[in-house]
Amino acid sequence: MLDLNLIRNDTQKVVDALQKKGHTVDFTELLQWDQERKAKKQSVEALKAERNKVSGEIPKLKKQGQPVDHIFQAMRELGDKITESDKEVAELEGKINDFLLALPNMPDDDLVGGEKENNEVIKLVGEKPSYDFTPKNHVDLCVDLGIIDYERGVKLSGGGFWLYRGLGARLEWALLNFFIDEHIKDGYEFILPPHQLGYNCGLGAGQFPKFADEVYWLEGEEDRKKNRFMLPTAETALVNVYANEIMDESMLPLKLFAYTPCYRKEAGSYRSEERGMIRGHQFNKVEMVQYAKPGESMVAFEELLGKAASLVEKLGLHFRVSKLAAGDCSASMARTYDIEVWIPSMGIYKEVSSVSNANDYQARRNNTRYRDSATGKPQYVHTLNGSGLATSRVIPAIVEQYQNADGSVTVPEVLRKYMGGIEVITKK
């Protein structure tokens, strides 16, 4: 959520910033509501002050034995006026709030505008592997090795689902354990959150109300606000852990990570090139989150980016880091860098991690603050998140980049200890 104060005082700046994200806004109406609300509120408060004053005098008058009935009559009318005005104020506030909740975050100043085509590759690590044989794509490799069972996944649950089998399951689990160990080593707290979350979590993370149709809702309450959904990423849980709390300054920066499956509808995003496990309805991810003081969130950002990159690097994969243009950052984020791993069969780099800084956008939505020692006042924290990493993009990269002429796949060095020392995955 954006700061209404900023919109009031520096309207054009906000308009321009959102324009950079490809979002055209007109604040005229909002500012008008804001004015109306302000005026209305002032007048109601004056009425309430009057009521409070008179109410305080009634016991005294009663004690003196003076008549109070005529006062009651007048107060009743005043009360009705207050009720009516309160309603009007509430309506205006509702409209203002809905308007603000629908706005995306402002991109940081240094981002270029425009969409994906303006993304900038800022780092390239490793080299594209070359083969002296005809390389296979990850779908064929995994099926041939019997480590992923797509057909039976579809049988069990429909398109977009698969089974990890045997060494495939062990490879998946090895990756997760590798990531978890690395984060623990770096001092991050391991969290296993619920996979079913309430509406407020989606709202706080910035996914709702706009993207409420992109998650799986559970049966139950008709009203979504009372219902639960399957989390689309652990970020949705982690970013809400301290909602409506005032954190102690000494807690910051707070570094968390979680492993969860991610459940996504991904409606209408099928593309023929995205075969296999590139885009499914359920995939595993380890997610990192930091809560930081505003002045320190860039440091946190660099750390998260460095951590995500180091995981890919330790796996020995060729990848690149892209700084996303404003329009390619998701709605909640002020800044996003993607780590994209090379998928030989597709001839493209595919995102395995997205590292973002939301600044105070999420904290304003879910009211997460810390007490600033300098001013003694509560202040919104900055929230940052980064995948570390999503396995469903890493496995295709591993099997393709590590494939051998005979169709076997060499296990990256760092994963072997999690797989009982197995060095090569071969056909059974």
Added chain:
RNA sequence: GGAAAGAUGGCGGAGCUUGGUUGAACGCGCACGACUCGAAAUCGUGUGAGCCCCUAAGACGGGCUCCGUGGGUUCGAAUCCCACUCUUUCCGCCA
């Protein structure tokens, strides 16, 4: 799933029977000050959040709202009524 009790400020805990001067006694914690060479102890003062007005700005200037959440009754509600949520205990069920 059934029954009972409960939900108050950073924490503990009054107030609710008998609605009014209670944003909330008291204690703890914390902050500042005094005392001290310094500390402890002691004493004093203060100590939630949000919004609004005033102001160049700030305030130890004024106002409004918040005692789980949402409604209701009333001139007036932490206090009465209703619904919901959650917590604890007991019973049932169960990996």
